[in-house]
Amino acid sequence: MASSNPETSNGRYVFEAKDLNLFYGDFLAVKDVNMNIERNKITAIIGPSGCGKSTVLRSLNRMNDLIPEYHATGEVIFNGINIYDDDIDPVEVRRHIGMVFQKPNPFPKSIYENIAWGARKVTKYSGNMDDLVEHSLRQAALWDEVKDVLDQSGLALSGGQQQRLCIARALAVKPNVILMDEPASALDPIATLKIEDLLQELKKDYTIVIVTHNMQEAARASDFTAFFNMDEDRAGYLVEYGETTRIFTFPDQKLTENYISGRFG
C-alpha cells in the first residue's frame, strides 16, 4: 500500500488529516481536525482528559474501527493514500502503522515469541528469525537485558522492560509509523526516561506520534506538539499545533498558555 507510492512516501508529511470528524454513534467526539504530521519527527498530542487525544491517535491506524459504533468523516492521507477510503482494509493499515499502548501488554508467551509472532504470522517474514528478534530488541534497547532469558515469559519482565518489549514487538513487523498512547504513564520515572531516550533513537527511522498527559514529557521528548481541548458539547478540537519549542514558549492561543502553565486541565 504505502510502499507502492515512493513519490509520496518520501514527502515531508506522513499524515495529512483533512476535516476529520470522529463519532461514537451520534456523539461527535472530535471535530474538524486539520493537521499534518512530519516524517521522522516526534509529534506529541496533549490536552485535558476527555478531549479525544486517544481517539485522534487511534483514528490514525483505524484502531477505533474495533469499536462497533465508531465512524469517521473526512480524510487521513497516509503517504498519499486516504486510509478511510472504502477499498482500504483496516487490517493492512495497522500493519504499516504500529501501536504501543498505555498499559504494557506483552503476549503471554516467551520474549522471543512476543517478537517473532507478528513477523511470522502478520508479515510472513521469511528471513532469519533470530536476527530479526535480536535486531528488534536492540532497537528497543532491551537486548542486553534479556538476551540470556529469551525463552522466559514476557510477563516476567518489569513494567518498563515490558513496555520496551511491546515497542520491539511493534518494530518487528516493520511499520512506517509508531503510535504511542501514553506509553510511560504506568512507569516509574527511570523507566520513563529510558523510553524517552529510546524515542530519540527511533525517530531516525520512524515517525512517532505520542499521546501524553505529562507536559514535561511532551516538552522534553517531542518536536511538534498538538494541543486539543473540548468545547461545551464535549467535542474535542485542535486548538493549536506547531513546533514544541514555540508552543511551550510563545503559544498563539491564550488557552494553550493557560493549559501549559497548569491553570486548567
Next chain:
Amino acid sequence: MNATQDEEIRLSMSEDDYFADTKKLSKRHALSKIWHVIFAASTLVGIVALTALLLNVFNNAFGYIALENSIQPEELAIDGVSIEEMSKENLVTILGDHVSKGLMRRFESGMTWEERSRENVYNLVLERVVDPKSVAQWTLYESLFKVNEIQQEMTEKYTEANLIFKSWITPSFITLPQSSNPLNAGVRTAILGSLWIIFISIVFSFPIGVGAAVYLQEYAKDSFVNRIIQTNINNLAGVPSIIYGILGLALFVRALNLITSGAVFGYTDPMTANGRTILSAGLTLGLLILPLIIINAQEAIKAVPNSLRQASYGMGATRWQTIWNHVLPSALPGILTGTILAISRAIGETAPLVVVGASTFITFDPDGPFSKFTTLPIQIYQWTARPQDVFRNIAAGAIIVLLILLLSMNAIAVLLRNKYSRRL
C-alpha cells in the same frame, strides 16, 4: 459544613460519645459469632451428607456372605481326584452329566471343547455345576462389629453354607460382562458403553460449543436477536435432562434412524435395534451438555483481557489470527474447566438414556457407534431395582466404579488444563 458548625458539634459531644461504638462491641461480636456458626453449620451439613453417602456405599460393597453350593465340589471327585486336579476331559464329562444337552450344545457352538483351555472348562464347572449362591449378605459394619451374631446365624440357619468375606469390587467385577448371576456379574459392558457415549458427546459438543462461544463473544454484535439467542442458551442449560431424552428419541432415534442405526453406512446388524444406539445416546448427551460448554467457554473468552486483543490487532493481525493465536490459548484453561463440569454431568445422566433406549441387559461389548449400549448409571439403576438383596451389593460396587471413573476422567482433564495454563 463550615468550621464553626464543626466546632459546635465537637463541643456538644461528651467524651463518652467518642467511644460509643466500643459499648456496642459485645453486641457486634455476638452477632458475628451467630453468623460464624450458621456458615460453619452449612458446611458441616454438606460434609455429613457426603460422608453418609460414601459410608453407605462402602457399607454395601464389602462384607461377609454365606455361600451355598448346589453340589459340593467334593462330591464331584472321580476316583479320589478332586476337580481342582482333574483333567480337562473329565471336567467336560462332569459338565455333560450335570447340565442339559441344549446348554452343552451352546457351550460347544461358542467354542469347541478342543479350543477351550482346562482353566476355562474348570470355571464352567464351578459356575454351572457347583453353582455357588449367596444366601445371605451382611454389611461391612455388621461384618466388622457383629461377627459373633453372624456366626450364630450361620450355625442356626445356613448350616450348608460357607461364610466368606467378599469384596464386591474385584478385578473380575470390572472385566466381566453383565450376568443374571450376581456372583458372576460385572460392569465391563457398562464401562465401555459409558466411555463410548462420553467420547461421542465430547467430539460432538466441544467443537460446536467452543465455536458458538467464539461467535457470540467475538463476532456477534449486541443486537436484539443475539440477546434472545444468549438468553435461550442460558435457559437451555437449565432444561431437565429427561426433556433432552425425549428430544433425542424423536430426533436421533426416530427421525435420523437411518443414520444412527448405521444403515446408510452399510452397517446392517440385526442386533441393532432401530437407532437405539451409542451414537443416538452420545448425540443426546452432547445436546444436553452443549449449553454448558457454550456458557463456560463464553465466560472463559470474556475473561481474556481486552489489552491482549488490542495488542494483536494493533500489529495488523486479522480477527481470525487474534482469536486463534491469542484469545483461544488464553481462554483454553477456562474452556477445559467448563468441559470437565460438562463431562461430569453427562457421565452420571440416566433419565435421557432410558428414554433414548438404553438396554438393561446386554452381555456383549459395544463394538462401535452403531451398537446397542448400556451405561454405568443405567446398570446401577437396574440392579437396585431388582428384588434380591444381593444385587444391592453389586450396585454398590458399580457405584464405586462409577465414582472412580468420574474422578479419573476429571483428573485427566485437570492435568490437561494445568498443562495449558502453565504455558506462560
